[in-house]
Amino acid sequence: MSSQAPERTSDTDAAATPPSRRLSRRALFGGVGAGALAVGAGAALGRSTAPEPVVADAAEAVVPFRGVHQAGIVTPAQDRMHFVTFDVTTTSRDEIVAMLTKWTAMAERLTVGAESVPAGVVGGGQYEPPGDTGEAYGLMPSNLTLTIGFGPSFFDKFGLGDRRPAALQDLPRFPGDDLDPARSGGDIAVQACADDPQVAVHAIRNLARIAFGTASVRWSQLGFGRTASTSTAQATPRNLFGFKDGTNNIKAEDAATVDEHVWVNGGESDWMTGGTYLVARRIRMKIEPWDRAVLGEQERVIGRSKATGAPLGGTAEFDTVDLGSSTIAKDAHVRLASSESLGGIKILRRGYNFTDGSDGFGHLDAGLFFVAFCSDPQTQFVPMQQALARRDALNEYISHVGSAVFACPPGVPEGTEAYWGSTLFG
Amino acid sequence: MSSQAPERTSDTDAAATPPSRRLSRRALFGGVGAGALAVGAGAALGRSTAPEPVVADAAEAVVPFRGVHQAGIVTPAQDRMHFVTFDVTTTSRDEIVAMLTKWTAMAERLTVGAESVPAGVVGGGQYEPPGDTGEAYGLMPSNLTLTIGFGPSFFDKFGLGDRRPAALQDLPRFPGDDLDPARSGGDIAVQACADDPQVAVHAIRNLARIAFGTASVRWSQLGFGRTASTSTAQATPRNLFGFKDGTNNIKAEDAATVDEHVWVNGGESDWMTGGTYLVARRIRMKIEPWDRAVLGEQERVIGRSKATGAPLGGTAEFDTVDLGSSTIAKDAHVRLASSESLGGIKILRRGYNFTDGSDGFGHLDAGLFFVAFCSDPQTQFVPMQQALARRDALNEYISHVGSAVFACPPGVPEGTEAYWGSTLFG
Numbered sequence: 001m002s003s004q005a006p007e008r009t010s011d012t013d014a015a016a017t018p019p020s021r022r023l024s025r026r027a028l029f030g031g032v033g034a035g036a037l038a039v040g041a042g043a044a045l046g047r048s049t050a051p052e053p054v055v056a057d058a059a060e061a062v063v064p065f066r067g068v069h070q071a072g073i074v075t076p077a078q079d080r081m082h083f084v085t086f087d088v089t090t091t092s093r094d095e096i097v098a099m100l101t102k103w104t105a106m107a108e109r110l111t112v113g114a115e116s117v118p119a120g121v122v123g124g125g126q127y128e129p130p131g132d133t134g135e136a137y138g139l140m141p142s143n144l145t146l147t148i149g150f151g152p153s154f155f156d157k158f159g160l161g162d163r164r165p166a167a168l169q170d171l172p173r174f175p176g177d178d179l180d181p182a183r184s185g186g187d188i189a190v191q192a193c194a195d196d197p198q199v200a201v202h203a204i205r206n207l208a209r210i211a212f213g214t215a216s217v218r219w220s221q222l223g224f225g226r227t228a229s230t231s232t233a234q235a236t237p238r239n240l241f242g243f244k245d246g247t248n249n250i251k252a253e254d255a256a257t258v259d260e261h262v263w264v265n266g267g268e269s270d271w272m273t274g275g276t277y278l279v280a281r282r283i284r285m286k287i288e289p290w291d292r293a294v295l296g297e298q299e300r301v302i303g304r305s306k307a308t309g310a311p312l313g314g315t316a317e318f319d320t321v322d323l324g325s326s327t328i329a330k331d332a333h334v335r336l337a338s339s340e341s342l343g344g345i346k347i348l349r350r351g352y353n354f355t356d357g358s359d360g361f362g363h364l365d366a367g368l369f370f371v372a373f374c375s376d377p378q379t380q381f382v383p384m385q386q387a388l389a390r391r392d393a394l395n396e397y398i399s400h401v402g403s404a405v406f407a408c409p410p411g412v413p414e415g416t417e418a419y420w421g422s423t424l425f426g
Numbered sequence: 427m428s429s430q431a432p433e434r435t436s437d438t439d440a441a442a443t444p445p446s447r448r449l450s451r452r453a454l455f456g457g458v459g460a461g462a463l464a465v466g467a468g469a470a471l472g473r474s475t476a477p478e479p480v481v482a483d484a485a486e487a488v489v490p491f492r493g494v495h496q497a498g499i500v501t502p503a504q505d506r507m508h509f510v511t512f513d514v515t516t517t518s519r520d521e522i523v524a525m526l527t528k529w530t531a532m533a534e535r536l537t538v539g540a541e542s543v544p545a546g547v548v549g550g551g552q553y554e555p556p557g558d559t560g561e562a563y564g565l566m567p568s569n570l571t572l573t574i575g576f577g578p579s580f581f582d583k584f585g586l587g588d589r590r591p592a593a594l595q596d597l598p599r600f601p602g603d604d605l606d607p608a609r610s611g612g613d614i615a616v617q618a619c620a621d622d623p624q625v626a627v628h629a630i631r632n633l634a635r636i637a638f639g640t641a642s643v644r645w646s647q648l649g650f651g652r653t654a655s656t657s658t659a660q661a662t663p664r665n666l667f668g669f670k671d672g673t674n675n676i677k678a679e680d681a682a683t684v685d686e687h688v689w690v691n692g693g694e695s696d697w698m699t700g701g702t703y704l705v706a707r708r709i710r711m712k713i714e715p716w717d718r719a720v721l722g723e724q725e726r727v728i729g730r731s732k733a734t735g736a737p738l739g740g741t742a743e744f745d746t747v748d749l750g751s752s753t754i755a756k757d758a759h760v761r762l763a764s765s766e767s768l769g770g771i772k773i774l775r776r777g778y779n780f781t782d783g784s785d786g787f788g789h790l791d792a793g794l795f796f797v798a799f800c801s802d803p804q805t806q807f808v809p810m811q812q813a814l815a816r817r818d819a820l821n822e823y824i825s826h827v828g829s830a831v832f833a834c835p836p837g838v839p840e841g842t843e844a845y846w847g848s849t850l851f852g
Contacts, residue, residue: 084784121668129717129718129721133667133668134668134669134732135666135779197650198650198651201781205713205790205792208790212714221783224648224650225627238564239561240561242556242560291635294553353624355508355646358643358646
């Protein structure tokens with residue numbers, strides 16, 4: 001079996017010339033096909049702070065792994081997600097750097113649809129564990145992105161307390177929070193998004209596998225349907241309350257807004273330049289009471305038409321929300337969550353619907369796994385959630401049951417030896 | 427708002443002339459489009475016991491709801507699943523019949539991509555709860571099938587103990603079972619399969635919604651990737667151990683085998699003619715130890731090549747498994763599960779991979795949600811599982827943590843007033 005490393009070409013636009021996953025994965029049984037792996041290295045993300053996103057629905061589509069920023073943030077939201085957090089089980093800087101270096105190489109390979117290591121599924125021979133777990137063999141790249149973040153608890157474990165950004169602090173307790181510690185926190189988070197859930201699960205599972213001895217899974221969450229658009233090319237999806245969600249979300253095409261509200265620019269933590277912060281909230285939706293609420297109540301709570309998504313008093317989804325109008329209630333979600341009500345705060349939402357069985361009391365355990373990116377959670381997410389937690393009419397129907405925050409370092413630039421987090425450790 | 431009932435045409439091949447889900451759902455805001463709903467009534471399944479299945483990957487594809495048999499059994503396995511069981515909370519025959527009648531009408535509408543009731547999402551007006559929860563509005567039919575079954579506990583609740591088939595009994599405790607009662611049993615099961623998970627979740631959620639007061643959710647399970655092919659037109663997918671799973675599964679095209687091993691023909695329970703039995707087993711896979719097992723061990727346990735799926739000693743996936751060869755271990759899974767080792771027993775497998783977060787001990791809670799259909803679980807599934815539970819080398823790496831069995835009545839024939847289970851109650 002070949003153990004040839006991926007060769008990278010200079011400037012390919014991966015989205016325009018997708019490789020065949022079927023071919024690349026098959027090639028791995030006989031040795032890595034350098035041609036197949038050359039694609040995906042284009043790094044369109046590497047050259048501008050807010051690239052024109054490409055919505056490529058095809059299973060063959062590859063999102064460039066390398067760039068100034070990590071993928072999976074302004075990338076047009078894929079259909080499915082597997083999100084995981086880890087507790088590190090070492091205090092050795094060498095061990096964690098070794099793991100992050102291995103993860104980076106693996107993530108880059110997985111993104112183009114290759115197996116997780118060059119030896120592939122059976123490359124090690126009969127007397128070694130397979131190099132890849134195999135369940136994604138034959139599946140397409142499916143726009144897989146992998147995005148890493150470090151939690152507040154990560155830094156002290158490696159003597160890096162002085163490098164922890166001021167923006168990265170455990171979130172305060174918000175009114176109404178009903179947090180489960182087993183679904184909260186974590187030293188490291190990895191978000192896998194893809195259009196095929198098995199591709200996302202395979203990626204997380206292989207990262208967890210090679211973390212053995214260095215980090216172990218704390219909690220994980222599958223999301224089956226996106227509830228946000230992060231590109232003007234995407235239609236606004238519906239959440240499990242049946243409403244369009246994220247109409248006024250930041251869109252990747254709006255470079256100035258992305259630069260101002262999403263990416264870290266300077267500040268006291270140089271290593272985070274080009275990075276962002278990820279806030280995750282597992283929001284359980286009380287769907288049975290909601291389903292018994294009359295339409296007028298549902299629309300009053302949200303402040304939008306259920307059918308069209310138009311703000312109440314408007315006629316079309318993207319009509320301006322008229323906060324001067326009493327048609328939109330004082331405690332309507334759309335009013336309180338609006339940038340105007342929040343002194344200009346905007347965040348990039350990128351959440352997913354989830355359903356995790358039932359709660360043992362005859363109800364589906366379902367809701368929204370809220371994921372948002374912002375350049376400073378202390379001045380963006382925290383005041384927003386304080387306003388919502390106190391007054392949002394929607395609180396009657398939801399409950400925040402999990403919470404976490406992470407610093408997502410910048411991307412791994414093209415043509416470098418950088419690894420996930422190398423600006424922190426380097 | 428119109429409340430026009432679905433009109434059905436006589437002999438349309440729904441798979442060949444799919445409706446536009448986008449159009450049909452949009453039409454519902456202004457009244458039901460009879461044209462959109464006329465499609466899906468073709469009932470290709472209604473006219474032969476083992477039709478040629480059509481693998482239609484397009485999101486517009488509709489699987490006919492009506493037929494001699496229920497859909498979702500020999501239907502080419504869709505990509506995603508939401509499975510739910512209910513406990514009934516009434517002993518009134520009238521109430522349960524009313525619910526089953528409403529469910530049948532709703533299931534038929536959902537299958538063609540319509541909202542769950544004719545009034546649609548907002549048809550009831552401001553002072554009534556919406557007729558549909560709305561999260562699938564704008565989504566395509568996506569090959570949705572809904573399949574119902576009644577558990578052993580169902581019958582006595584309605585004075586129907588004498589109509590409970592002898593074939594329908596709680597499964598015995600098998601060696602190694604580690605069953606969680608909260609993930610086992612149930613009076614009624616509904617299996618929703620679709621190529622879009624949000625469509626499957628929406629269907630289950632709306633059935634659960636209108637069951638309020640009559641039945642409540644006992645447990646539910648999402649499956650993100652099929653692990654079985656039920657048609658010769660489908661490639662064999664891989665399970666979370668990375669192996670092709672279900673190579674020798676019954677295929678719908680093999681009419682004689684389906685008739686013999688899947689459908690109930692005569693017997694002491696006339697009402698089950700054209701029906702089948704569903705066995706569900708939540709099989710937790712110990713993927714971390716598996717991932718550390720060497721390739722030789724993995725292949726010895728399964729009895730097949732990990733790369734190709736070929737039986738050990740063979741060269742291609744569909745090569746005959748040579749049970750006379752010592753290359754395949756005495757306790758290999760493929761040997762013990764083979765029809766030849768089991769005196770001719772065959773079942774139709776239709777399971778899904780699942781990942782449900784983590785187990786709190788640093789492991790992913792992942793595995794196979796095994797679903798199988800057979801004409802008599804007592805003479806098919808039970809002896810098969812007894813052989814596997816005692817001797818299968820795979821037992822070192824798996825644990826059965828949930829279990830249930832259901833009698834699936836025949837389909838709802840074209841042009842009748844029948845409902846799900848009407849042969850039982852009628």
